[in-house]
Structures are given as C-alpha cells and as structure tokens.
Amino acid sequence: MGMSEVMHALKPYLAIISLQFGYAGMYIITMVSFKHGMNHWVLSVYRHIIALVILAPFAFVLERKIRPKMTLPIFLRLVALGFLEPVLDQNLYNMGMKATSTTFSSAIVNVLPAITFLMALIFRLESLNLKKLPTWAKIIGTVITVSGAMVMTLYKGAAFQIIKPSAMMSHHDSNSSTEPSDQHWLLGTVYLFASLCSWAGFFILQSFTLKVYPAEISLAAWICVMGVVEGSIATFVMERDLSVWVIGWDSRLLACVYSGVVCSGMAYYVQGVVTRERGPVFLTSFSPLIMIITAALGSFVLGEQVHVGSIIGAILIVFGLYSVVWGKSKDVQNIKGDMVIKGEGQELPVKNDKISGSDIFDKIEVSVAADDEKSKGPEKNSNNNNNVPSTVTPPRS
Template identity: 75%
Template sequence: MGNEDLNGGDKLSMFRKVKPYLAMVSLQFGYAGMYIITMVSFKHGMSHWILSVYRHVVATLIMAPFALVLERKVRPKMTLPIFLRLAVLGFLEPVLDQNLYNMGMKYTSTTFASATVNVLPAITFIMALIFRLETVNLKKIHSLAKVIGTAVTVSGAMVMTLYKGPELQIIKGQSGNQNNNATTEASNWVLGTLMLIASCGGWASFFILQSFTLKLYPAELSMTSWICFLGIFEGAIASLIFERDMRVWSIGWDSRLLACVYSGVVCSGMAYYIQGVVTRERGPVFVTSFSPLCMIITAALGSVVLAEQVHLGSIIGAIIIVTGLYTVVWGKSKDSLNTNEGKGEGQELPIKDDTRSGSNNFESIEVNVPVQMKGVGKSVLPTART
C-alpha cells in the first residue's frame, strides 16, 4: 500500500506541474477557433464594436453565477482603488485590445494577425522587467534563455511577416484569390499592422495590471465577472460613438450569434479566469509565451476554413517561433526549481496562499520567495493569461 500511495502521490504531483501547460495550450486552440469564427462573422456584416459588447454580455451571464456561489466566502471587500483597477482592466482588453485587433485583422488576414500577436511575449517581458515582475541575471543560463527565447520568438514572427516565399497548396484546387486578404491595399495593410501591434500593447498592459490587481483582489472568478461586466458598459459607450447606425445591434441565428456566444464563453469568461489563475502561479510572461502556438493553429484553420494561402515563410517562421517558445518555457521552469532550492533569483511573483478555503485555483506545489517592488512595502502578489 505504501508503494501505491507513493506512486499515486507522484502522479498527482506531476499532474499539478503539467496543469498550467495544458491549460495554456488548450486556451490557444480556443483563441484560434475564435479568430476563424470572428472573421466569418465579419464577412456577414458583424460590427467588431458590437461583437465586443455582446461577447461580454454572454461572458458575464456565464461567469457571474459561479463567482457569486463559489467565492462568496473568500471574495474581498470592494474598495474604490480595486474598482478603478477593474475599470481599467475592463477597458484595456474588452475594449481597446479586442477592437484594435479585430480592425487590424479585417485589414490584413487571420494568419497575419495571429502572427503579429507573437510580439506579445516580448512586450510583456519588457513591461515585466520595468515593473520588476520579472528578474534577469545574465550570469544564469535559465535567465539568459528567457531573453534569447524572447528574441528568437520575435525573430520568427518577423520572418513570417516579412518573408512570404512560394505558396504551399494544402488543399487541392484551392484558389489563391478566394477569401485571400493579401490583396488588401498597402495603406490598409500598414494601418492594420499598426493596429495589431497597438492591440498587443493593450493586451500586455492587461496582464501586468491583472497581476497587481490579484494581490488586492485574489478572487479570479469575481474579477473575471467584474471585468466582463464593466467591459459591457465601456464597450457600449465606444460603440455608440463609432457606430451611429442602430441596425448594427441586430443579429440573427447565424455566424454572428455564434461568434458572440463562442467568444464570450471561451475567450472572455474562461480565458480571463484561466489566465488569472496561471498568472498567479507562473506569472504574466509564462502566460503570454504560449501565444505563438495560436498562430500555428490559426494558420492551419485559416487555410482549411477561409482558404487563406500558406506560404513557405509562414512555415519557417512557425518553426523558429516554436523554438523560441520552448526556450522561454524552459527558462521559466528553471526559475521555479531555483526558487524551491533557495539559490538566488526567485520566480517573478510569489505563489498564492492556499489557505483560502473554497478556492478553485490550480494547486501550487512550490513555495517562492516574495520579490519586493520599488515603492511598495509588501511583496508583489502571489502568482500561482489574456
């Protein structure tokens, strides 16, 4: 019995270690599906402003009941500083990031847009360094790996963006002109690229602010519900400003409704919650490091569903990006090991306190050393991502 209990404990311990990786990989499949469904809805006349509002209506209706029931005993008291942070979070991702991304995707293509998102880990890494959520010691191999991996990831995205190469015909008889946004005017293409990069900046800011807010409000389900709820009103105000035709608010039983429901449940409700939990456990850089996988999945689905052409440059860039991704993840894993051994630099954020009863977060098996922030008397929030 002793050996069986030991083996069972080892398996449980291994599963706890793997859970953040499985969660983030699964989330990338969810995002890839959203990009395809969203682009189809745009072709049927869906406004990206209205989509942003409706998806958060769905997300609020789905997540709020769970938050009210499961976190009723652990939810901190709402204060004005917390509410203001939640309001900013509700603007950064539900309004700023999503609308800039959707506009950029309409001007370019789903594959190009998902490739541009690969600058997200680099932007997040730089912002994490500025706010001291991430530490780098170039004398340490794993810290050097995080820097090199980030640079390799961005290089792969640049290759995929700048070098197209010959077309690869994945589906026999596929037309290079069918639903191919590569013929978009150069001015729109440049504008779309700038919008996509700006959206990544908003998304990275969301992850950083989410990390700090979780310290004051360590209730992921409730935070998710608040972000979605506040995003409804902020998104509605933006929609009324930019969409003067009230008919755009009307949707039918078609891809437009599917886009609202799918993106609301999977990419707003579930995604905000999962990213919050994993951010508490591994930090914002770990969460954004998996975004390159979404580009690969989206490129494959875009070729099949939207008949978008895949070029040799996309394949080469994808290989480079995956290499950089695994380099960053390896460096982050060594961060955790070094923290446990107490040999120097700690993880970017300390893990959460598991004494909270009724918590539905990933269980942590590590104890990290808190990192003091400049100007803050207490350690940065526990970390157990978008």
C-alpha cells in the same frame, strides 16, 4: 513523482495550449461574421454579456467565502482592466486587421511576448540578472519566438499540400481573399501595435490585481461587467446607427456566443490562474502557437498549401517557447531555494544560495539535538552550549 503530481505540473501548459486553440477558432469565426456585417464594437459588448451570464453564478457560489471586500483601489483597477482588454485591445485589433490584412495582423500578434517581457521588467515582475543562465534563456527564447513568427509571415519558400483539396475548394474564386481592398498599412500597424500594448498592459495589471483580489472567477466576472458598461458607452459614441445592434441566427450570433464563452469567460479565468502561478511572461510566451495552429487547420481542414517558411518558423517557435519555459521553471526553483526553511517551532535562515540538501539536513539534525539537550535539564544543556552552532535560531517560547 506520482501521476497526480505530474498532472498538477502539466495543468498550466495544457490550459494555455488549449486556450490557443480557442483563440484560433475565434479568429476564423470572427472573420466570417465580419463578412456578414457584424460590427466589431457590438461584438465586443455581446461577447462579454454572454461571458458574464456564464461566469456570475460560478463566482457567486464558489468564491463567496474567499472573495475580498470591494474597495475603491480595487474598483479602479477593475475599471482599468475593463478598458484595456474588452474595449481598447479588441476593437483596436479589429480596426487594424481591417486596415491591413489578416496575415499581417495574425503575425504581429507574436510580438506580444516581447512587449509583455519588457513591461514585466519595467514593473519588476521579472528579474533580469545577466549573470544567470535562466535570464539569458528567457531573453534568447523571446527573440527566437518572435523571429520564428516573422519567418512564417515574411518568408514563404516552396509550397506543397499535405491533403489534396476537394473539388469545391479547388474551384474557389481568387477574389475570395480575406485581405481588404483598401489598405491603410501605416495607420493599421499603429492600431495593431497599440492593441498589443494594451493587451500586455492588461496582463501586467491583472497580475497586480490578483495579489489584492485573489478570486480568479470573480475577477473575470468583474472584467466582463466593466467590459459591457464601457464597451456600450464606446459603441454609442462611435456608432450612432442603432441597427448595428441587430444580429440574426447566423455566424454573427455564433461569433458572439463562441467568443463570449471561450475567449472571454474561460480565457479570463485561465489567464488569471496561470498569471498568478507563473506570471504574465509565461502566459504570453505561448501566443505564437496560434499562428501554427491556424496554419495546421488551414492545411488539414481547408486543404491550403504549406510553405517551407512556415515549417522553419514553427520549429523556431517551438525552440523559443522551450527556452522561455525552461528559464521560468528555473526561476521558480531559485525562488523556492531562497525561501526560509521552517522547522517545528523554529526557523533556519539560509544564508548561502547554493546550500545543498545534505547541509540542510545536517542543520536540522543539530537543531533537534539541541532541543533534546535542553529538555534534559539546565545542567546538561549548559555543558553543551558550545556544541550548538550559532547559525541555528533557538526555539521560540
């Protein structure tokens, strides 16, 4: 395997891991903007306006020849996609985070792979054959990944510091915690769980939409359009004060630009490409990495303490991710093995799922020999009819 083939195989993994770093950065910037008075309804609208401005030129130029014609069923799917993620998921998550705590909300996101896996099973995007090892690898990997994320949150253990914090960091007031004073845990948990169901539903619907609208950049741009329109309507309904739309040259503007470019524009495109190639379960199985990245950034950049529970949870998450990815890779190989093997001017149907490579080449050689006999004339071909196996489809006229 050459270097180009290796890089092509690694593209989905590198894209998703990079996306998790982007989400981790957005999480920090967004929290700072909320402290400066940013309204989460307005943030959702502004970030999609910026994403649309960036995506629209690329979609218009690069996909003008492959972009399918807009139909009513496709348009209705775009409306649903714009409501599920830009409006419902983002705002419910922010409402849940304010009602509970930043730690709890970041931990519950790791349930997303399990919810997506269950939805994928319901809509038959994932196969469940308990007699095959890849299926058990995906199930066990999902459970291990979620368990590792829960360990990182619920179990702390002994604490230590990798880097000694600076003098400025050591004099921080203990009241600077990001946890809100008025916490409504039950309602906040409902908000967070509803946002995850909406996010998982977005991935499932996106997978179906890409089959009839295979233009990733254009689809991402349309999602932003619907997010702006539907988000604006929701904002005017929920926030009657027009002053919430005013932002300054501070963290609020940075949050809009960063989340619009990285987490709406680039994210929708990358998610579409990876979902089309590997499926929604593969995509969401990497979401627990956000928690590891956030813990690492907090340790190295802010000098925060690292707990033993975080290390144990991170190890479990790595093993869980490896199990899910391994199961998905075996599924891809099985799908390729079940495909019809096509020869020049003929097809060789594969009836045995466990057919070996040598058997395939034997059938191809027999088929080529049959073609040669037929080309020599009807007399010789009629004498050798018994030598041609019945499983070989005769050449098409």
